[in-house]
Amino acid sequence: MNMGPVLLVEDDDTLRAACVQALELAGLDVEPFDSAVRAARHVMPSFAGCVVTDIRMADMDGLALFARVRALDADIPVILITGHGDIDMAVRTMRDGAFDFIPKPFSIDHLVGVINRALLSRRLVLDNRALRQALADPRDDLVAQSRAMVQLRTMMAQVAPTDIDLAIEGESGSGKESWARQLHRQSARHAGPFCVLAGAFGSEGPDLGDAAERAHGGTLFVHGIEAMPRMTQQHLCVLLDARDRARSGFDSSPDFRVVAAPAVPLAEAGLSGDLAYRLAAVRLAIPPLRERRQDIPALFARFVREALDQTGRKRFEMSAMDRKRLLEHDWPGNVRELRSYAFAAVLNLPRPAIFGAEERARIGLAARTAQFERLVIIEALEATGGNVVRACMLLQTPRKSLYDKLQRHGIDPAEFRDTGRHDRTRL
Numbered sequence: 001m002n003m004g005p006v007l008l009v010e011d012d013d014t015l016r017a018a019c020v021q022a023l024e025l026a027g028l029d030v031e032p033f034d035s036a037v038r039a040a041r042h043v044m045p046s047f048a049g050c051v052v053t054d055i056r057m058a059d060m061d062g063l064a065l066f067a068r069v070r071a072l073d074a075d076i077p078v079i080l081i082t083g084h085g086d087i088d089m090a091v092r093t094m095r096d097g098a099f100d101f102i103p104k105p106f107s108i109d110h111l112v113g114v115i116n117r118a119l120l121s122r123r124l125v126l127d128n129r130a131l132r133q134a135l136a137d138p139r140d141d142l143v144a145q146s147r148a149m150v151q152l153r154t155m156m157a158q159v160a161p162t163d164i165d166l167a168i169e170g171e172s173g174s175g176k177e178s179w180a181r182q183l184h185r186q187s188a189r190h191a192g193p194f195c196v197l198a199g200a201f202g203s204e205g206p207d208l209g210d211a212a213e214r215a216h217g218g219t220l221f222v223h224g225i226e227a228m229p230r231m232t233q234q235h236l237c238v239l240l241d242a243r244d245r246a247r248s249g250f251d252s253s254p255d256f257r258v259v260a261a262p263a264v265p266l267a268e269a270g271l272s273g274d275l276a277y278r279l280a281a282v283r284l285a286i287p288p289l290r291e292r293r294q295d296i297p298a299l300f301a302r303f304v305r306e307a308l309d310q311t312g313r314k315r316f317e318m319s320a321m322d323r324k325r326l327l328e329h330d331w332p333g334n335v336r337e338l339r340s341y342a343f344a345a346v347l348n349l350p351r352p353a354i355f356g357a358e359e360r361a362r363i364g365l366a367a368r369t370a371q372f373e374r375l376v377i378i379e380a381l382e383a384t385g386g387n388v389v390r391a392c393m394l395l396q397t398p399r400k401s402l403y404d405k406l407q408r409h410g411i412d413p414a415e416f417r418d419t420g421r422h423d424r425t426r427l
Helices: 011-023 038-040 061-073 084-095 108-136 147-158 176-186 208-214 228-248 273-280 294-310 318-326 334-346 356-359 367-382 386-393 399-409
Strands: 005-010 031-032 050-055 077-082 100-103 164-170 193-199 221-222 257-261 282-283
Touching: 005 038, 011 031, 011 108, 031 038, 038 050, 038 061, 050 061, 050 108, 061 077, 061 084, 077 084, 077 108, 077 356, 084 100, 100 108, 100 176, 108 294, 108 318, 108 399, 147 176, 164 273, 176 193, 176 221, 176 257, 193 208, 193 273, 208 228, 228 273, 257 273, 294 318, 294 334, 367 386, 367 399, 386 399
Parallel strands: 005 031, 005 050, 050 077, 077 100, 164 257, 164 282, 193 221, 221 257
Antiparallel strands: none
């Protein structure tokens, strides 16, 4: 994961050097400072990391640094390192919004664990801000931020105004029909029909001549063309020959453009020679989602917006589990799988259920336990209207323990505190 920097503020040279070495060995990006004044100059509202500061320092102390950071952005995590006499002060500061406090002496493992939680919390805050901005800024149906997709979109813009027949290649779920519809909208035929021909192509299948009539003046999208029998392929070629004569003024046959979407690469589709030659001239290849991860956040935001519109919910925020899935999953079902995941997340459904048994079997016991714990806490907050005290009684757990779990799972009790809470499920 792309975690941000750790600003370590400690005026004890020996302790600071030891902490820097240990934290770097733990894989953290550490920026050390011997003065809170100097550290404060490096914190901006867009700061993507966390601050670890001693409380007792000359010049500016850790509490003053915390106040300055909080004034810039209250969601920047600040971790206070305290001496024995400062613990009560640190607890009060946590009530004011400090992320955590660590009393001296402390173990490096404990410090690393707290820092990792703080960095993840900050990353979630920034990701959810970006998600809300994306939800407020709807674009067209096609997301093309990665280089491969920008190139594909450029190529589509070049071929859309022409009348050439073509093929759109891509794995199952990659969005071939969406791209075909976008190509149709960009073409001179945009006012005509977009007719989909799919399914069985045998004697009981769709009538090709009828489909050609319905597609007159528009686009005939043939899904799974590799399943088309040879006789039907030949019939399609006859219709295309008649169409070409009609364009030359020698016939009155239906005028339509063919956009084919084979389930396999066109070279492996086994089409008859004439039909294969017609479609091979221009091929638009949609890369699988795992090869264009840069597009995943924007696609996810688009599907979240769609899910919110369809379900009537007003708000959604990503959890750590959702972010981990978006970053690490290969999405073998491509855009279709990502859309299903977004809907499950907005509806607060157990996400592993939408994947196959093989993948579910790979989820460790700790991850399954965490998912179950999170769902139980959400149910308790829904039952108590977001009242943490009553939720503690219901769950039979200490308040501090529940607050730790709320922070770890990214759950805000405030989201459950009125009758419309079901519209603002926080994930």
